[in-house]
Structures are given as C-alpha cells and as structure tokens.
Amino acid sequence: MSEKLSLVTCTSCGKPIPPGSESTKFLCPNCGEIQIKRDGKCRKFGRLYKCPNCGFQGP
Numbered sequence: 719m720s721e722k723l724s725l726v727t728c729t730s731c732g733k734p735i736p737p738g739s740e741s742t743k744f745l746c747p748n749c750g751e752i753q754i755k756r757d758g759k760c761r762k763f764g765r766l767y768k769c770p771n772c773g774f775q776g777p
C-alpha cells in the first residue's frame with residue numbers, strides 16, 4: 719500500500735526530497751531501469767547510492 723508514494727525520496731539517504739530543491743535524477747548507469755534520485759546534500763557530499771534493481775553502487 720505504501721509502495722506508490724508520490725513523494726520522491728533520495729536514493730542515497732532515503733529522505734524525502736522537497737520539491738524545488740537542488741536534486742538530481744538520472745537512470746542507473748548499470749541497468750538503466752531505475753531512476754536514481756539524489757538531493758542537493760548527497761550530491762554535494764558525493765554520498766554513495768545503491769540501485770535497488772541491480773545493486774550497483776556509485777558516487
């Protein structure tokens with residue numbers, strides 16, 4: 719039931735990304751099926767993200 723949240727969460731830290739923040743999103747460079755989303759903080763600090771589909775980890 720909570721699977722389809724409309725709120726975007728950061729793939730790195732799992733926190734909700736407020737609309738209008740300096741977030742970025744891109745497709746997973748490995749499988750290209752999952753959209754990775756990162757908030758401004760995680761982008762700035764270069765935190766790792768992990769693709770929930772293929773397990774790829776990247777900066």
Ligand SMILES: [Zn+2]
Nearest residue numbers: 728731757760
């Ligand atoms: Zn984050």
Ligand SMILES: [Zn+2]
Nearest residue numbers: 746749769772
């Ligand atoms: Zn992937």
